[in-house]
Amino acid sequence: MKFIDRLTKIDRRIIYGILALVVILPLVFPTALKVKPMTPVEKLYEAVDNIPDEKALLLDCSYAPQIKAEVEPMAIAVLRHAFAKRKKVLVLALYVQMLGLAQKALTQVTEEFNSKVETNVDSIIYGRDYVFLGWTPPPLIPMLGMGESIVDVYPADYYGNQTDTLELMQQIKNYNNIGILVCLSGSAIPKSWVAYAQNRFGVAVGVGCTAVSGADFYPYYQTGQFSGLMIGMKGAAEYEELVEENLEIKEKRMASEAMLPMTYAHFVIMLFIIIGNIGFFIQRRRK
Numbered sequence: 001m002k003f004i005d006r007l008t009k010i011d012r013r014i015i016y017g018i019l020a021l022v023v024i025l026p027l028v029f030p031t032a033l034k035v036k037p038m039t040p041v042e043k044l045y046e047a048v049d050n051i052p053d054e055k056a057l058l059l060d061c062s063y064a065p066q067i068k069a070e071v072e073p074m075a076i077a078v079l080r081h082a083f084a085k086r087k088k089v090l091v092l093a094l095y096v097q098m099l100g101l102a103q104k105a106l107t108q109v110t111e112e113f114n115s116k117v118e119t120n121v122d123s124i125i126y127g128r129d130y131v132f133l134g135w136t137p138p139p140l141i142p143m144l145g146m147g148e149s150i151v152d153v154y155p156a157d158y159y160g161n162q163t164d165t166l167e168l169m170q171q172i173k174n175y176n177n178i179g180i181l182v183c184l185s186g187s188a189i190p191k192s193w194v195a196y197a198q199n200r201f202g203v204a205v206g207v208g209c210t211a212v213s214g215a216d217f218y219p220y221y222q223t224g225q226f227s228g229l230m231i232g233m234k235g236a237a238e239y240e241e242l243v244e245e246n247l248e249i250k251e252k253r254m255a256s257e258a259m260l261p262m263t264y265a266h267f268v269i270m271l272f273i274i275i276g277n278i279g280f281f282i283q284r285r286r287k
Helices: 004-007 011-030 040-051 065-084 096-114 140-145 189-201 211-222 232-247 254-287
Strands: 057-064 088-092 130-134 178-185 205-209 226-231
Touching: 004 096, 011 211, 011 254, 040 065, 040 088, 040 178, 040 205, 040 211, 040 232, 057 065, 057 096, 057 189, 065 088, 065 096, 065 178, 065 205, 065 232, 065 254, 088 096, 096 130, 140 189, 178 189, 189 205, 205 211, 205 232, 211 226, 226 232, 232 254
Parallel strands: 057 088, 057 178, 088 130, 178 205, 205 226
Antiparallel strands: none
C-alpha cells in the first residue's frame, strides 16, 4: 500500500514541473487544435459574411493589454474574414489605451493580404477598403453621434486625415450604412452599444468577450440582442476555424495554438485531483 500513500504525498514541485512541461512544449512546438465551432460563433460569422456590399463592418477594438491574449485573436480573425470577403471596414476604440492594439491587428492583417497580391485592385487600401477612426471621448459621444454622422464625430482619423476626404467615408455616413457592429471587449461596453446604438438606431451588435464575461453576455445572445457571440480563447479558436475552413486562409492561428497547452494543463490538473481523491478515499477506508 506504499504506492497509495505516495499518491497522496506527491511533491508539489513534481506537479508544477509536469504542468510547466505540458504548457511550454506546445508553445515551443505550436500546433493548432482543431475545434468544433458552436452556434453563437457561427451566427457571428454569418452576420459578418452577409454584410451587404453597400454597408460596412464597424469593429470596436476596446480591449486592454491585460486581455490581449484572449481577445486579439478575435480581432485578427474578424479582420481576415472581412478583408477576404472584400467587406468595407471601420475600426475604432472607445478608450485611448486600446488604440495601439487595434492598430497592431490592422497592420498585421493588411500586411498578410497585401504580401500576396500583385495589383492595386486586389490590395487592401487604406481609405478605400478600411478606415481607422481612432478615439473620441467620452464613449457616449461616438455611440450616439454616429447615428447622425460618423464624420462629425470623427472629423479626423487616427492618422490625422480628414475623414470627409476619404473615399470610404463618402459612402458610409452613419449607422444606416453599418451592416453589423462587432465589439471586442472584456468590460460592459457591449451592453452600452445595445443600449445606445441598437435600441435607438437599430444597429446589429456582435460581441467577442473574455471567458469570465461570457455568463453576463450570454442572455443578450439568447434574446437576440447580440447577433453572435465569441467567448474567450475557445470562441476565438472557433472563429479561426471557420475562417480557415470556409475561406482557405492559412495563417498563424493564435487562439487555436494556445488552446493546446491550455487543454493539456486542464487535463493534468484534473488528473492530479482524481489521483489525490483516490488516494484519500483508499486511506480513509483502511482506517
